[in-house]
Amino acid sequence: MEVRARAPGKIILSGEHAVVHGSTAVAAAIDLHTYVSFRLHAPSDNDDGLIELELKDFGLAFSWSSQRLRELFSELGSWSPRSCSTECLKVITSLVEELSFPEAKIGLSSGVSAFLYLYTSIVGFRPGKVRVTSELPLASGLGSSASFCVSVSAALLALSGAVYSDNQQNGWLVMRENELELVNKWAFEGEKIIHGKPSGIDNTVSTFGSMIMFRLGELTRLKSSGPLRMLITNTKVGRNTKALVAGVSERAQRHPDAMAAVFTAVDSISKELSAVIESFALDDVSITAKEEKLEELMEMNQGLLQCMGVSHTSIETVLRTTLRYKLASKLTGAGGGGCVLTLLPTLLSSTIVDKVITELEVCGFQCLKAEVGGKGLEICFN
Ligand SMILES: Nc1ncnc2c1ncn2[C@@H]1O[C@H](COP(=O)(O)OP(=O)(O)O)[C@@H](O)[C@H]1O
Ligand SMILES: C[C@@](O)(CCOP(=O)(O)O)CC(=O)O
Numbered sequence: 001m002e003v004r005a006r007a008p009g010k011i012i013l014s015g016e017h018a019v020v021h022g023s024t025a026v027a028a029a030i031d032l033h034t035y036v037s038f039r040l041h042a043p044s045d046n047d048d049g050l051i052e053l054e055l056k057d058f059g060l061a062f063s064w065s066s067q068r069l070r071e072l073f074s075e076l077g078s079w080s081p082r083s084c085s086t087e088c089l090k091v092i093t094s095l096v097e098e099l100s101f102p103e104a105k106i107g108l109s110s111g112v113s114a115f116l117y118l119y120t121s122i123v124g125f126r127p128g129k130v131r132v133t134s135e136l137p138l139a140s141g142l143g144s145s146a147s148f149c150v151s152v153s154a155a156l157l158a159l160s161g162a163v164y165s166d167n168q169q170n171g172w173l174v175m176r177e178n179e180l181e182l183v184n185k186w187a188f189e190g191e192k193i194i195h196g197k198p199s200g201i202d203n204t205v206s207t208f209g210s211m212i213m214f215r216l217g218e219l220t221r222l223k224s225s226g227p228l229r230m231l232i233t234n235t236k237v238g239r240n241t242k243a244l245v246a247g248v249s250e251r252a253q254r255h256p257d258a259m260a261a262v263f264t265a266v267d268s269i270s271k272e273l274s275a276v277i278e279s280f281a282l283d284d285v286s287i288t289a290k291e292e293k294l295e296e297l298m299e300m301n302q303g304l305l306q307c308m309g310v311s312h313t314s315i316e317t318v319l320r321t322t323l324r325y326k327l328a329s330k331l332t333g334a335g336g337g338g339c340v341l342t343l344l345p346t347l348l349s350s351t352i353v354d355k356v357i358t359e360l361e362v363c364g365f366q367c368l369k370a371e372v373g374g375k376g377l378e379i380c381f382n
């Protein structure tokens, strides 16, 4: 039997980085996914007993002898989530160092490490094959690492019997709440390997979907019946979340009082932004006033992200460009390049939207239109 899983990427409307330090943040799923398929090899199917990983988008395939992994790892597969120990991480790092990645794709090594941890922890050493494809740009702030960890964890747990399989139902299905929680916990362990110190917001919104307010591991689903249109601009400047998160923590150690004030301000912005979003209603006559509040809050958050040291000249170029059209923008995700969000007010004409997009694309950026606040993780057994 084969199982497939798909998990969405995300945008952070407010609170990135500060959320790692205990502030409230607001995030929403977007309709760009990572897809994972997984099947266990029948004993006769594969004499070598290989555990295989294919990263189709990159034309890369890796395999490990299950016998060798059994000798290297002491822990047996189990469904209860646990953190990767220092010894285990050393073993994984040396296994990944043996692989050859093209120079430009070296960043994938942390994803492969997370995979090895999740596979050996959840499935154990039973040979099998995992295939991955993604619609998300990697390392751009749209949460590709979390959607990778969520979809891999879900597929592994599903075939290991940890989640209910409704073979009668065709097509994509949503897991039960307690199963989603289990997947989310495992995905968080994978994110720790990729990010170092994740807050958990990315894996949580990828697992549960919708638009959420998140603080210290707790999520609140936001109820909004109004539209929220966002333009996503990918500056195509590559960056690494782990390094950016570590940089903010170092700044917080150098200036504890000032940075605590910044994190408190972000907390207030996220709470106010959530309240505005929840006040949206269908055919809202005061929609423009509410959108103006959102724009101001986004601009304030961007200013504080600059204080944290995670903006970038490419991000500033997007801000200047959209401001010429009186549109507010902020970086999303870890910053340092990556993606920028621009609020597209309800009454904004499509002609203006097209003009902004053209101008941004002339700068060499890529504009994406994505549905915001949609479904989370889904699996499929046929
Ligand atoms: N489809 C994938 N296959 C393998 N690794 C992936 C995949 N998607 C994400 N990753 C891992 O996540 C890393 C990017 O994560 P990160 O720096 O947090 O940026 P973001 O989550 O915003 O895309 C990649 O360098 C890679 O290690
Ligand atoms: C910077 C941070 O707030 C979000 C990182 O998102 P991304 O990996 O850049 O998509 C880190 C976190 O919350 O774990």
Ligand SMILES: [Mg+2]
Binding pocket: 143, 144, 145, 146, 195, 202, 241
């Ligand atoms: Mg990430």
